[in-house]
Amino acid sequence: MHGVLVKFNLLKKKVTVKESYSDGIASLLTQIYEESLSCLDDFSKANLKSEVPNKEYFAFENTNTNKISRPINKSLYDPDLKEWKRLMTAIEKKQVTDIPTDALQRTLYSMAISFCASIDMLKKGDKATPGAFFGKFVAFFFASQLGVQPVTHVNLMNYDDPKVSTKLPTDLIFDMGNKKQKFHVPVKTSSRERAIMLWAHQRLVDGAYGVERFMGTPVLLAETKGGSEARDVTEICLADQWRVYQLYIARLKRIYYLDLPEPYAELNNEFPPICVKPFAEFFYEWKDLMPA
Amino acid sequence: MHGVLVKFNLLKKKVTVKESYSDGIASLLTQIYEESLSCLDDFSKANLKSEVPNKEYFAFENTNTNKISRPINKSLYDPDLKEWKRLMTAIEKKQVTDIPTDALQRTLYSMAISFCASIDMLKKGDKATPGAFFGKFVAFFFASQLGVQPVTHVNLMNYDDPKVSTKLPTDLIFDMGNKKQKFHVPVKTSSRERAIMLWAHQRLVDGAYGVERFMGTPVLLAETKGGSEARDVTEICLADQWRVYQLYIARLKRIYYLDLPEPYAELNNEFPPICVKPFAEFFYEWKDLMPA
Numbered sequence: 172m173h174g175v176l177v178k179f180n181l182l183k184k185k186v187t188v189k190e191s192y193s194d195g196i197a198s199l200l201t202q203i204y205e206e207s208l209s210c211l212d213d214f215s216k217a218n219l220k221s222e223v224p225n226k227e228y229f230a231f232e233n234t235n236t237n238k239i240s241r242p243i244n245k246s247l248y249d250p251d252l253k254e255w256k257r258l259m260t261a262i263e264k265k266q267v268t269d270i271p272t273d274a275l276q277r278t279l280y281s282m283a284i285s286f287c288a289s290i291d292m293l294k295k296g297d298k299a300t301p302g303a304f305f306g307k308f309v310a311f312f313f314a315s316q317l318g319v320q321p322v323t324h325v326n327l328m329n330y331d332d333p334k335v336s337t338k339l340p341t342d343l344i345f346d347m348g349n350k351k352q353k354f355h356v357p358v359k360t361s362s363r364e365r366a367i368m369l370w371a372h373q374r375l376v377d378g379a380y381g382v383e384r385f386m387g388t389p390v391l392l393a394e395t396k397g398g399s400e401a402r403d404v405t406e407i408c409l410a411d412q413w414r415v416y417q418l419y420i421a422r423l424k425r426i427y428y429l430d431l432p433e434p435y436a437e438l439n440n441e442f443p444p445i446c447v448k449p450f451a452e453f454f455y456e457w458k459d460l461m462p463a
Numbered sequence: 464m465h466g467v468l469v470k471f472n473l474l475k476k477k478v479t480v481k482e483s484y485s486d487g488i489a490s491l492l493t494q495i496y497e498e499s500l501s502c503l504d505d506f507s508k509a510n511l512k513s514e515v516p517n518k519e520y521f522a523f524e525n526t527n528t529n530k531i532s533r534p535i536n537k538s539l540y541d542p543d544l545k546e547w548k549r550l551m552t553a554i555e556k557k558q559v560t561d562i563p564t565d566a567l568q569r570t571l572y573s574m575a576i577s578f579c580a581s582i583d584m585l586k587k588g589d590k591a592t593p594g595a596f597f598g599k600f601v602a603f604f605f606a607s608q609l610g611v612q613p614v615t616h617v618n619l620m621n622y623d624d625p626k627v628s629t630k631l632p633t634d635l636i637f638d639m640g641n642k643k644q645k646f647h648v649p650v651k652t653s654s655r656e657r658a659i660m661l662w663a664h665q666r667l668v669d670g671a672y673g674v675e676r677f678m679g680t681p682v683l684l685a686e687t688k689g690g691s692e693a694r695d696v697t698e699i700c701l702a703d704q705w706r707v708y709q710l711y712i713a714r715l716k717r718i719y720y721l722d723l724p725e726p727y728a729e730l731n732n733e734f735p736p737i738c739v740k741p742f743a744e745f746f747y748e749w750k751d752l753m754p755a
């Protein structure tokens with residue numbers, strides 16, 4: 172088994188949701204990044220024909236089998252371990268906002284996409300491992316900033332028997348304390364035709380505890396899709412549908428991306444506002460999102 | 464290309480949603496059923512270890528490659544072309560309710576699962592083809608009974624420019640006429656962890672045109688999952704979560720199954736009622752579902 176899988180299994184098995192952030196996990200993420208880059212070193216890079224305006228992509232390629240990884244954004248990919256370690260130190264010292272947004276976004280993207288691309292090359296059609304990794308990755312950074320560990324359920328009141336509460340499984344929930352607004356953070360590597368689930372889960376927690384008692388701030392990796400035969404890359408965006416979800420299902424406060432699709436970034440300029448941003452901006456703005 | 468795929472491609476390419484029901488399609492479905500049974504004749508049957516109480520399953524098996532099909536419910540599977548043709552005649556003559564419910568359910572199940580199992584054996588990891596087929600299958604029967612062809616969108620009013628209406632893509636919509644309640648019919652081969660999408664789509668049409676203006680009556684094939692290595696079969700049911708969706712997102716009027724999971728059938732006995740039934744019952748009760 173490749174080192175990157177060995178290290179990921181450690182992360183998966185030993186780290187529960189309630190321990191999403193710790194120095195030990197920072198160190199494990201660093202090792203996973205090192206193993207991912209070492210894995211990708213064995214492959215060459217293939218240019219992809221980009222159907223996405225203003226974005227260029229490549230993929231890692233196994234020239235023996237013609238297998239390629241998921242598309243990687245050229246302007247965001249800068250696999251620099253020094254930058255990653257600088258980020259880990261800044262997180263420990265609570266100085267992340269000293270790093271410029273663009274550099275922070277590249278560092279976050281490069282680490283996450285390196286792991287996902289490694290799995291693409293090592294395994295066949297494995298979507299579960301990149302998804303599970305990305306959940307841990309986002310939980311780590313959210314917990315590091317908010318200063319609380321997440322849970323993945325809310326208790327629902329049972330009117331018939333108040334002594335028995337029902338657990339509703341949820342995405343990541345960060346409880347900022349008594350009488351404070353809380354964060355509700357769905358995590359997905361892409362949303363595509365399943366995007367409606369982000370709003371539907373927000374509606375559930377709205378229904379259980381009141382509208383926007385939990386602030387919905389999903390984090391997504393990308394919406395790109397690579398064609399392995401045509402060697403092209405497209406970006407699947409359904410902005411019109413997102414507008415309808417934001418009007419009729421629930422209000423999401425932010426949607427963060429590691430590779431932000433331009434058609435979604437534009438949604439903030441019309442009604443209903445849907446504020447879609449690079450994930451790096453979360454580190455700078457999360458305090459301002461909460462009511463004083 | 465196997466005959467079953469040739470015939471399915473005819474159905475897929477020539478039959479638009481707006482022509483979901485016709486004698487020609489009945490004849491094409493019959494040919495697809497014949498080809499499916501001829502395809503499955505090439506394979507043997509393997510018993511599966513059933514983890515589902517009170518249900519026994521088998522799978523078709525390629526003994527050279529060890530490949531098996533999806534699980535097939537033994538008590539529902541009765542691949543009898545004569546019964547199918549009897550159903551097609553009954554539909555043409557509007558006499559479906561002369562067929563006993565249990566026999567009708569077996570005929571519907573046997574046809575749909577034969578096609579899906581054929582694709583399992585002929586292709587690798589192809590979920591799109593069974594899904595596309597099942598959509599056509601359900602649309603055919605709904606349209607044959609309701610007497611109207613479906614559409615797959617609703618027009619949303621645009622307050623800023625009333626001359627321009629936005630099309631919201633939806634599942635099957637059957638318009639029963641002026642001032643009549645309409646049907647909203649999502650179709651899926653299984654719901655699993657995506658079940659929330661059924662309620663979320665209902666909420667969208669509720670939001671656009673008023674609560675229950677469109678009656679939500681999804682149709683699903685089964686919730687079983689076969690383990691190809693262990694040769695076992697489990698049924699994935701999330702009844703507690705369904706209850707929360709029915710309370711907090713929208714009200715579905717009926718949920719129809721071809722292989723009805725027992726834990727869902729029991730939901731009708733508690734609050735909030737979720738009426739989950741064999742698909743065959745739709746043919747007998749749809750007139751009673753609509754307000755007089």
